[in-house]
Amino acid sequence: xxxxxxxxxxxxxxxxxxxxxxxxxxxxxxxxxxxxxxxxxxxxxxxxxxxxxxxxxxxxxxxxxxxxxxxxxxxxxxxxxxxxxxxxxxxxxxxxxxxxxxxxxxxxxxxxxxxxxxxxxxxxxxxxxxxxxxxxxxxxxxxxxxxxxxxxxxxxxxxxxxxxxxxxxxxxxxxxxxxxxxxxxxxxxxxxxxxxxxxxxxxxxxxxxxxxxxxxxxxxxxxxxxxxxxxxxxxxxxxxxxxxxxxxxxxxxxxxxxxxxxxxxxxxxxxxxxxxxxxxxxxxxxxxxxxxxxxxxxxxxxxxxxxxxxxxxxxxxxxxxxxxxxxxxxxxxxxxxxxxxxxxxxxxxxxxxxxxxxxxxxxxxxxxxxxxxxxxxxxxxxxxxxxxxxx
Numbered sequence: 001x002x003x004x005x006x007x008x009x010x011x012x013x014x015x016x017x018x019x020x021x022x023x024x025x026x027x028x029x030x031x032x033x034x035x036x037x038x039x040x041x042x043x044x045x046x047x048x049x050x051x052x053x054x055x056x057x058x059x060x061x062x063x064x065x066x067x068x069x070x071x072x073x074x075x076x077x078x079x080x081x082x083x084x085x086x087x088x089x090x091x092x093x094x095x096x097x098x099x100x101x102x103x104x105x106x107x108x109x110x111x112x113x114x115x116x117x118x119x120x121x122x123x124x125x126x127x128x129x130x131x132x133x134x135x136x137x138x139x140x141x142x143x144x145x146x147x148x149x150x151x152x153x154x155x156x157x158x159x160x161x162x163x164x165x166x167x168x169x170x171x172x173x174x175x176x177x178x179x180x181x182x183x184x185x186x187x188x189x190x191x192x193x194x195x196x197x198x199x200x201x202x203x204x205x206x207x208x209x210x211x212x213x214x215x216x217x218x219x220x221x222x223x224x225x226x227x228x229x230x231x232x233x234x235x236x237x238x239x240x241x242x243x244x245x246x247x248x249x250x251x252x253x254x255x256x257x258x259x260x261x262x263x264x265x266x267x268x269x270x271x272x273x274x275x276x277x278x279x280x281x282x283x284x285x286x287x288x289x290x291x292x293x294x295x296x297x298x299x300x301x302x303x304x305x306x307x308x309x310x311x312x313x314x315x316x317x318x319x320x321x322x323x324x325x326x327x328x329x330x331x332x333x334x335x336x337x338x339x340x341x342x343x344x345x346x347x348x349x350x351x352x353x354x355x356x357x358x359x360x361x362x363x364x365x366x367x368x369x370x371x372x373x374x375x376x377x378x379x380x381x382x383x384x385x386x387x388x389x390x391x
Contacts, residue, residue, distance in 0.1 A: 196300025
């Protein structure tokens, strides 16, 4: 299968950066990127031989050890004009990374002020404090929609974002027409095939991964559980618990949506595809010590299966299949209601600590309880939401 015609250089760039990481399974990466091993190794050899034409920034003019002040200033302005939301620290680090002898960030800031790129009163933001993060990639991905972005054709765009908590690597950035389960599931499937499966997702309580009832059992969540991916919900009405994701959305707004108006979804997607590569592979990140997310990300070793795994139970357990039309199971001559998300699913009934009390389980997750001594119906089991932010 050939490289995608759109953004071929970005595909090569991302492939090479991931394949160069320690312990990378290069043949598996070739499979996920849809190329043959001979093609993948060809780009690796060219990169290792110093062929930087694989990346966008190789088209910039070659640098020399000594630069005049005029040339340095022009270089600062070139980076700023390419990335109008970047501040002095990011620009200085980017130039240094490209091998230039650059002035300190305060001088870069003065250049930007002197040339009208920013107002003299705009001070560089303070260095961010320490934030909690997972200790390795793919332990936790954060997923959300960035609100409704109006388009000039009268419709709305719903940007879907997925970010790895440890590395800040943007795994999925899609311009969606809605926020429905099937839309999200399709993009999750494509993302899992490219990057593998995470251990868990961190989300808010909105649809389609949550609901307003506090129960949180949804069809999308059940699908993820079958893949072995846990969903962790933030505490309701605590946006500070999702500070890392909110900060990413502000950056997305500043560097993409604040720059221009878009006519339709394909136009938005083209801009998002280009920006995702810049964010992952070029843009210095202050929370990463001015490194780029790609320097810390490794694709997951857990591959997306061709078929959705089935939940297996012990042969001695009491197992019931939920009807597609009536969300009940039969036990002890009575019908017991279960969450609608488990329609057509097999559930196990297991005794709990007190006599007459049973739990209804989907694999190892308890989804409801039965109390035979209370003379009342089944009670849905609400999931625990996170009391601490993972970022």
